Amino acid sequence: MIKCLIIDDEPLARSIVLEYLQHYPTIEVVQECSNGYEGVKAIMQHQPDLIFLDIQMPKINGFEMLELVEHVPGVIFTTAFDEYALKAFEANAVDYLLKPFSRERFDTAVNKWLEKQKAGVAEAKASILNDLPAKQPEEQQRIVVKAGNDIRIIPVQDVLYLEAYDDYVKIHTKDGLFLKKKTMGYYEQTLDPAQFVRVHRSYIIPLTQLTRIEPFEKDSHLALLRNGVRVPLSKSGYTRLRTVLGL
Structure with a gap:
């Protein structure tokens, strides 16, 4: 069974991802998190294979959260801010979903990750984020x-x-x-x-x-x-x- 986390501060956004994942019986959502603090703890506890991660969240953003994780799982970013797309792909995300996204677009992202898993392609590592310049104002302060x-x-x-x-x-x-x-x-x-x-x-x-x-x-x-x-x-x-x- 594939372990998955949904990390997003919007309940509706989490529910949509959860609904779409019902069509993937091999993917188990082990926890939903409403902020990056919960996300870090959940990743440490569950060691998931895949996470759906919002970028702009209260307390700490999605990129800051990934910096605190030693072993980064596969990442599919979900956000309403397309300005973050470049940095998301620089961080070697599996894919980037711009809200509101369709079921078809969601399936494309998930299948992309599943294909990488079959091919044995390694996902993002924390070290990939080490040299990326901050692009969010809060990261500079x-x-x-x-x-x-x-x-x-x-x-x-x-x-x-x-x-x-x-x-x-x-x-x-x-x-x-x-x-x-x-x-x-x-x-x-x-x-x-x-x-x-x-x-x-x-x-x-x-x-x-x-x-x-x-x-x-x-x-x-x-x-x-x-x-x-x-x-x-x-x-x-x-x-x-x-x-x-x-x-």
């Missing part, structure tokens, strides 16, 4: 992280600095350290360049946390932050920082 079993939304103004850490990025805040499976390049593209500067291959700092620039050995420099941390500046990072500061 916050960072959504998973802390144990909880989901936490960090406003960018609470970020002290970002640090590269293997395949993750360390998000340093006044409330502690959080890990996000993203790349430094992602945040360099996403965060406001007038407020956040990549000063080193491994560091991005917000200008609000900078107190001064100190000379270091062999013509190198350090950035002193408000919390006392000294961040190394690469040559290009030092030049970039001076340019943003107008020095």
Whole structure:
């Protein structure tokens, strides 16, 4: 039996997907979720093969939800906002259904996934999302992280600095350290360049946390932050920082 989740904040939209799935006896809907928080927990609990996922939802959007999932199942996006289509396919979704969609269009999407399953084609992996620039305004103003079993939304103004850490990025805040499976390049593209500067291959700092620039050995420099941390500046990072500061 194929395990499936429906994740959408609109009850009517969930009911339509549920109705259409009645024609697929091999697909079992193990849970319906009304937001991304529930979706993350349900994916962890049920390990579904396929999810029908809305993009624009309260709390966290569909893309932010996928970033919190270690093993991403097959994804068919269902949304009323066609502006998200490009990013959906960049995320290697099986298909993209624009609401309101017909039974025929729904069948096309499901059969497309079933054919991929028969062919043994791997579906989307979380790493595919790591380098995609944020296209929703909320993603540029916050960072959504998973802390144990909880989901936490960090406003960018609470970020002290970002640090590269293997395949993750360390998000340093006044409330502690959080890990996000993203790349430094992602945040360099996403965060406001007038407020956040990549000063080193491994560091991005917000200008609000900078107190001064100190000379270091062999013509190198350090950035002193408000919390006392000294961040190394690469040559290009030092030049970039001076340019943003107008020095």
